[in-house]
Amino acid sequence: MSTEEPWRDPERYKTGKLASCLGCKRSCRKTHWGAWCYDCNIERIERINKTFESLMETSK
Ligand SMILES: [Zn+2]
Known part of the structure; x- marks a missing residue:
């Protein structure tokens, strides 16, 4: 973590x-990343990062 x-x-x-x-449709605050709660946003960003990493792998 950094x-x-x-x-x-x-x-x-x-x-x-x-x-x-x-x-998840629960109430949250609109953040820098959009209207995502903490749990959903972490899950979302980790998924994006994994996709990005796998794209980087295949382009090597
Ligand atoms: Zn959520």
Whole structure:
């Protein structure tokens, strides 16, 4: 874990306008990443990162 991963910081999910999460539909705050709650956003970004890594692997 590093500071390169700001989405892992729960404090970042406590500001912003109230919205409903695009994933689980619970109420959350609209963050820098969009209307995603902490759990959904981490899952989403990890999935994106894995996809990105596998793309990098295949292009080697
Ligand atoms: Zn959610």
